[in-house]
Amino acid sequence: MLCGKSRTSYFVCLFKELFLRTKLIKYKTMHFIYSLLVAFLLFSCSKQEEVAQIQKKYDFSVKVIRISDGDSFVGLNDAQQQMRLRIHGIDAPESGQPYGKKAKQKLSEFIFGKQIYLKVLDTDRYGRKIVKIQTNHISDVGLEMIKSGLAWHYIKYDNSHQYSQAQDNARNLELGLWHDASPTPPWQWRSQKHKSSAKKVFLR
Missing domain, CATH: 2.40.50.90 (OB fold (Dihydrolipoamide Acetyltransferase, E2P))
Known part of the structure; x- marks a missing residue:
């Protein structure tokens, strides 16, 4: 992002840039956490199904x-x-x-x-x-x-x-x-x- 030459416009521009970067980092972090939760839930369901199949075969x-x-x-x-x-x-x-x-x-x-x-x-x-x-x-x-x-x-x-x-x-x-x-x-x-x-x- 290009910032103006005046001190005020520079700080305004810098603040906007930091805000956007922080927002992007939060988005990526939340996306990563969401992906982990989905993977964990899928794994848990898979393991439960696996255990259920084992139990069916045994007395x-x-x-x-x-x-x-x-x-x-x-x-x-x-x-x-x-x-x-x-x-x-x-x-x-x-x-x-x-x-x-x-x-x-x-x-x-x-x-x-x-x-x-x-x-x-x-x-x-x-x-x-x-x-x-x-x-x-x-x-x-x-x-x-x-x-x-x-x-x-x-x-x-x-x-x-x-x-x-x-x-x-x-x-x-x-x-x-x-x-x-x-x-x-x-x-x-x-x-x-x-x-x-x-x-x-x-x-x-």
Whole structure:
């Protein structure tokens, strides 16, 4: 903006210019804030729709309050009842095995303290619900445990090609328990431990 030569006209002109610039800055600021609000609302609606779609696919949700080991945990349902749960299709190292603690830690990272969604597939002899799990960020927790090399594909109860492929990849990359040359599957470890205990009882 060109201002006159007189002092009065100069200050009037300067004031007008400052006023217009301030107005422009306010407009840009409000436009930016408005854009942020619109983006936030769209994101919130999208997340709500995503959660709603997840809930439709699963039977119910729980908040995880305790991790027992790498494939089992305790959740609190909407009625504030504790439920003992086991993940379908995987078998993680037992606490007495190598990588047992790491498997428990990894599962804790995935689900402890979080609201998760469950699809019940069966009930085991211990009264635990056998479940598939999804969180807001992980579509299949059991699969992620296998991918990390901290759980075996439990082929006795699951024939998923995706799980088998994930285990092969983890083995090839020597992730987690696959870093060892010949890791013992948990079901074999439990069987050996059971036979050893039975033998001790027999010899008494």
